[in-house]
Amino acid sequence: DWDPSSIIEDQVAAIRAKVGSDQVICGLSGGVDSAVAAALVHKAIGDQLTCVFVDHGLLRKGEAQQVKHDFVAATGIKLIAVDASEDFLGALKGVSEPERKRKIIGEKFIRTFEKAQRQVIEEAGKAGKEVKFLVQGTLYPDVVESGGGDGAANIKSHHNVGGLPKDIHFELIEPLRTLFKDEVRAIGSQLGLPDEIVWRQPFPGPGLGIRIIGEITRPRLDLLREADAIAREELSAAGLDRDIWQCPVVLLADVHSVGVQGDERTYGSPVVLRPVSSEDAMTADWSRLPYDVLARISTRITNECPGVNRVVLDVTSKPPATIEWE
Numbered sequence: 001d002w003d004p005s006s007i008i009e010d011q012v013a014a015i016r017a018k019v020g021s022d023q024v025i026c027g028l029s030g031g032v033d034s035a036v037a038a039a040l041v042h043k044a045i046g047d048q049l050t051c052v053f054v055d056h057g058l059l060r061k062g063e064a065q066q067v068k069h070d071f072v073a074a075t076g077i078k079l080i081a082v083d084a085s086e087d088f089l090g091a092l093k094g095v096s097e098p099e100r101k102r103k104i105i106g107e108k109f110i111r112t113f114e115k116a117q118r119q120v121i122e123e124a125g126k127a128g129k130e131v132k133f134l135v136q137g138t139l140y141p142d143v144v145e146s147g148g149g150d151g152a153a154n155i156k157s158h159h160n161v162g163g164l165p166k167d168i169h170f171e172l173i174e175p176l177r178t179l180f181k182d183e184v185r186a187i188g189s190q191l192g193l194p195d196e197i198v199w200r201q202p203f204p205g206p207g208l209g210i211r212i213i214g215e216i217t218r219p220r221l222d223l224l225r226e227a228d229a230i231a232r233e234e235l236s237a238a239g240l241d242r243d244i245w246q247c248p249v250v251l252l253a254d255v256h257s258v259g260v261q262g263d264e265r266t267y268g269s270p271v272v273l274r275p276v277s278s279e280d281a282m283t284a285d286w287s288r289l290p291y292d293v294l295a296r297i298s299t300r301i302t303n304e305c306p307g308v309n310r311v312v313l314d315v316t317s318k319p320p321a322t323i324e325w326e
């Protein structure tokens, strides 16, 4: 039988042996995977680990606060928060091609970690040294979809695998690289992480950046952030959090359609709801959500998000579609 305790023991031993007395940083995205990877490494090497939370400007509403407070409160792990939104959004200006977005975001993450390491070293009183290791919460499906599996095609470059720059000088520690999400959740619970972290729905590292179809701009991000918050709020209120795997909310920023609101003609963009059910994200089916919940989400989004005059439902399984639109 599959046993989280023995995986934890094995990984803790392997991490200690690999790291020795060196300093380690872990990129924290707010998602389940990086949180569990961090907790596992923390169990192995304690204060030699510093987590770095990068606000790339592509986060959802409330996410930064959640990581900065809830995660630290739950784990006691050292955390550095970096606001890198200018940097990320600057580099993404004018870019609409999905793989280019992914590569830019993957590279910017690494450059941000490289900068953060100075602070880590200073605080550890190890002047002149470098941080040698970077922890990532990479899962088995991320590796496969990025074309890292045996002979697998590159479906999309996950930010922490295919999206990594070539000249990265960190050595990677990826304790979850052979695991699926349900196994990672079991390990997280075993490590004592609270349900709000362990049962969070997956959210991709590139964030809202791959949910704006078209160029990423601040006004578009603000709009999508609001629509996403509404969908999450209504799905939670309806008690559906654990029934669906995740529900990406996507802004078709370059598409326009005619609407009418308050006797006025509008010419706005549609928002897509993409609720899916899945075991491991390798395949997925679209969730048959109750119509009244869909209706509430639609009404609220069109009322509360200026410029959105249409809400549509994605009824495609994976395959042939993927879960995210980019």
Ligand code: XMP
Pocket: 102, 145, 155, 156, 157, 158, 159, 160, 202, 203, 204, 205, 206, 246, 281, 282, 318, 322, 323, 324, 325, 326
């Ligand atoms: P797709 O869109 O490939 O998504 O069906 C499968 C699962 O992976 C998530 N995803 C990512 N997670 N970095 C991540 O950390 C990424 O670059 C990335 N791309 C997709 C997606 O949300 C879904 O759960």
